Amino acid sequence: MKSRLLLCILSLAFFACQESPKTTNHKNCITLNVNIDAATSKEQLSHLATNTLIVLPTSDSLLLSAINRINSTEKYIYIADPTALYRFSWDGVYEGGIKRQGSGPEEYPNIGDFQIDNTGNAWISNRGNQSITQYSWDNQFKERLKIELWMERFFWGDNGFYVYTGNDLGFDNIYQLHYLNPETQQIEHQFKQVDEHKAKYLYVHMPNVFQKTKNGEILLTQLFNDTVYSLTPTSYIPKYVINLAGKNIPESFYEKDYQNIMEFFTELHKQDRYAYGIDVFLETEKAYWIGYFYQRQYHLSILPKNNSERQLNFNTLYVDKLFGYPINLSEVTLFVQNDGRIIIPLQPDEIMEYAQAHLSEEQQKQIKDYIYIADQNPILLVINPL
Secondary structure, three states: OOOHHHHOOOOOOOOOOOOOOOOOOHHHOEEEEOOOOOOOOOEEHHHHEEEEEEEOOOEOOEOOOOOOEEEEOOOEEEEEOOOOEEEEEOOOOEEEEEOOEOOOOOOEOOOOEEEEOOOOOEEEEEOOOOEEEEEOOOOOEEEEEEOOOOOOEEEEOOOOEEEEOOOOOHHHOOEEEEEEEOOOOEEEEEEEEOOOOHHHOOOOOOOOOEEEOOOOOEEEOOOOOOEEEEEEOOEEEEEEEEEOOOOEOOHHHHOOOOOOHHHHHHHHOOOOOOEEEEEEEEEOOOEEEEEEEEOOEEEEEEEEOOOOOOOEEEOEEEEHHHOOEEEEHHHOOOEEOOOOOEEEEEOHHHHHHHHHHHOOHHHHHHHHHHHOOOOOOOEEEEEEEO
């Protein structure tokens, strides 16, 4: 499986907590200190979270290609590949799909991102035709919002959309974040001005930009930004600053004249002295979960709110339900959900390779009976942090 570092080339930028006069209440930022040099622990998943494996049905008419987005609600799990959007129950039962790929006025060239609104209808974005299109689950077109922005991610915020364009200056855009009113089809507010110098080279793909917490707060995170923001339709407020043991990339590093993103990463990895994030940010009652990169590896750190408890740092998870199957976090995608869960797609053939190399014949049979058929769709590992 390809490293996530090699898959990270599309769109983003870097700003610090005190970046802009438009940012309010930055003095109230809470600093979270991640001890990235602590010994990497070998963590069984059951010690950290409750977890479930969901086996998706597989047939000739239901074969997913590369998964580019997973969103879930209380009732359903929604999965998008570049061509279609699929809906499954939490038991893994297929509950319908939206398949309108094409070049017609009611179709999409491909799926960049999607959201589910309060009525359960799906909105699909496409970077190529600069639109957000609504469909019902009987596969019918409902409406299209035309937006002159290169959209990287977007998010349904109960009454409107937050649109994230990263470091893109196309269509005379100068902001990273926009709030769209679907009724007026107008951008009503814009935040986080793009740094024109960084816009020349700094484009990376992020699966996790927006998250709605269990208490209804909407958060924004960025891979080359140490700040977590709280959003409303009219403001973005710095809430947390992540200190990666003082090894965060300094602002001076971004000021060099890089020709493109590959040159930037080449310089970044020459000495492997910097850590950067944030790919995952979750807050539970007991701890903060933070995902970041250090020494070309993806790491998760769990920071307990009780200072007497030890911090956990790891780059591999071991799944008890699969007899200790190891998940190298650098080789999978973690999709953060609005309810605080994390969903990781796993490849059945890789699980079986592990089983054949490390498990008894009886354990292999149990895994094969449970999860494996030829050319099977991914297995979903659903993690609910403790």
